[in-house]
Amino acid sequence: MKNWRMLILGAALTANTAFAAPQVVDKVAAIVNNGVVLESDVDGMMQSVKGQSQQAGQQLPDDKTLRHQIVERLVMDNILLQMAKQAGIQVSDAQLDQAIGNIAAQNKMSVDQLRSRLAYDGMNYATYREQIRKEMTTSEVRNNEVRRRVTILPQEVDQLSTQMASQNDAGTELNISHILLPLPENPTQQQVDDQESLAKQLAGEAKSGADFGKLAITYSADPQALKGGNMGWGRIQELPSLFAQALVTAKKGDIIGPIRSGVGFHILKVNDMRGDNQSISVTEVHARHILLKPSPIMTDDQARQKLQEVAAEIKSGKLTFADAAKQLSQDPGSANQGGDLGWSSPEVYDPAFRDALLRLQKGQVSGPVHSSFGWHLIQLLDTRKVDKTDAAKKERAYRLLFNRKFSEEAQTWMQEQRAAAYVKILDANAQ
Numbered sequence: 014m015k016n017w018r019m020l021i022l023g024a025a026l027t028a029n030t031a032f033a034a035p036q037v038v039d040k041v042a043a044i045v046n047n048g049v050v051l052e053s054d055v056d057g058m059m060q061s062v063k064g065q066s067q068q069a070g071q072q073l074p075d076d077k078t079l080r081h082q083i084v085e086r087l088v089m090d091n092i093l094l095q096m097a098k099q100a101g102i103q104v105s106d107a108q109l110d111q112a113i114g115n116i117a118a119q120n121k122m123s124v125d126q127l128r129s130r131l132a133y134d135g136m137n138y139a140t141y142r143e144q145i146r147k148e149m150t151t152s153e154v155r156n157n158e159v160r161r162r163v164t165i166l167p168q169e170v171d172q173l174s175t176q177m178a179s180q181n182d183a184g185t186e187l188n189i190s191h192i193l194l195p196l197p198e199n200p201t202q203q204q205v206d207d208q209e210s211l212a213k214q215l216a217g218e219a220k221s222g223a224d225f226g227k228l229a230i231t232y233s234a235d236p237q238a239l240k241g242g243n244m245g246w247g248r249i250q251e252l253p254s255l256f257a258q259a260l261v262t263a264k265k266g267d268i269i270g271p272i273r274s275g276v277g278f279h280i281l282k283v284n285d286m287r288g289d290n291q292s293i294s295v296t297e298v299h300a301r302h303i304l305l306k307p308s309p310i311m312t313d314d315q316a317r318q319k320l321q322e323v324a325a326e327i328k329s330g331k332l333t334f335a336d337a338a339k340q341l342s343q344d345p346g347s348a349n350q351g352g353d354l355g356w357s358s359p360e361v362y363d364p365a366f367r368d369a370l371l372r373l374q375k376g377q378v379s380g381p382v383h384s385s386f387g388w389h390l391i392q393l394l395d396t397r398k399v400d401k402t403d404a405a406k407k408e409r410a411y412r413l414l415f416n417r418k419f420s421e422e423a424q425t426w427m428q429e430q431r432a433a434a435y436v437k438i439l440d441a442n443a444q
Contacts, residue, residue: 043084044437045091050084058083062239071241072224074231082230082238084438089236089427092434093151102157104149112145155423162422165414173250174403174410185249187260188285190225190242192270193235193424195277198432212271212278219268225282234277236427243284250413253421256281276424295401298359299394300370301352303337304344306387316388320381324390327378334378334392343387356397366391 040052059079066073073079097103117127128138192215194208215232219225226241233242249257256279259269263283270280303323305316323341326332335351342348359367363384373379373393382389 041439043088043091043439044435045088046095046435048091048095050087050091054087055080055083058087069241071230072227074227078231085234086236086239088434088436088438089431090147090151092430093154094147096158096430097150097154100154100157102150102153104146104153108149109142109146112149113142116145155427159419159423159426162426163415163418165411165418169414170407170410173414174406186246186287187249187252187263187283188246189244189252189256189260190229190282190284191235191237191244192225192229192233192242192280193238193277194232194271194279195234195428198428208278209271209273212280216268216270216280219280219282225268235424242282246287247416248413250410251416251420253417255279257417276428294398295358296396297356297399298370298396299356300354301334301338301347301350301392301394302344302354302366303334303342303352303390304387305341305389306343313388317381317383320388320390324378324380327390334390337390352392 041049042052042055043050059076062079062083063073065071113127114124117124120127122130131138131141192212194212194215196204196208200208211232215228219228226243229235229238229242235242237244249260252260253274255272255274256269259272260281260283263269263286265283265286267283268280269283271278272281273279303320305311305320307313307316311319319341323332323337327334327337335353338348338350338352342352344352347354359371362370363386365382365384366386366389369379369382369389370391370393373391375393375395377393379389379391382391
């Protein structure tokens, strides 16, 4: 139970009402287009991050640096929420209830237990719900916009699949932490030099044993900065290309970087590693069937009774299954082939058909089976194990390419939205 709070707060860093001290008049921390970020939002998130960090034993920078990071996070959230409102994106109560149920399940709790634990920790459940709704809304906006920018060509999938097959660690998963030192869209040489110098300094400090999480919270512009830069578990191929290249030979504990990209300088830490078995095989079935569909001239009972009679004739040897299928079956795709459905995974069939098929022994004919298509007689002809490693690798290569490109595009898109917005940060002490 030690880590439950960190998991819950990972989706609710800005659940501020429970933490914010009562105020007579709220102040404005930042103006964002036509909206504002309030001081109570900043104060609430400050206490939330501090509480989470204390629970995790994570060191934090000074309050001024932490406040800057939190204001930037809230500004970006505000921009995304404004975009969601313009696009008409809403998270329904049903979707919200399902998400909270999933969070509770991931932490081995019921929703009632989650509510009790939140109350025990002094967190207001209504505020928590709205924060989860906000997180879901901003994610939907970001995902919708970034997906449109991701294009994957067939030859890219083939190339990555081949590359994965040739690497001994193709299935290796890494737990990575990340620091991003950003550069503006058209940086001057001085800006590049300054950030590169800082990146080298931070990488050196990390290699000398400095707390990477604290460095990330202090300096990083990555969305995971307030979590110590932790990106969680992922395969090498899921990471941006520059990261993947640098991590092929990485070991647990390694500090990688600085790495220069279009958005700035990156420093990575390999927190942990784990392997995966790449061999994948599935069981396929070779089946045939006879289908009768109830109609105005054949009732449901008549179709079932007719197939019972046919099954008896097949069993007695008076009629072959193939001949019966050619004469009677109303499945145009298989009737002329004696009902032969060829080789396929059982999962492609209607659930009732699949379940009946999986209960058969090789050569056995079922009794009448009802599915969403009508009534069937089914015969299992054979089964086989098929190596699907290559197909699975191509499918995984596509998924990894998508995740990699999505990650690259998401950071660029977020920077574009921040640069395009009108943002004015107000001095809290001047109000």
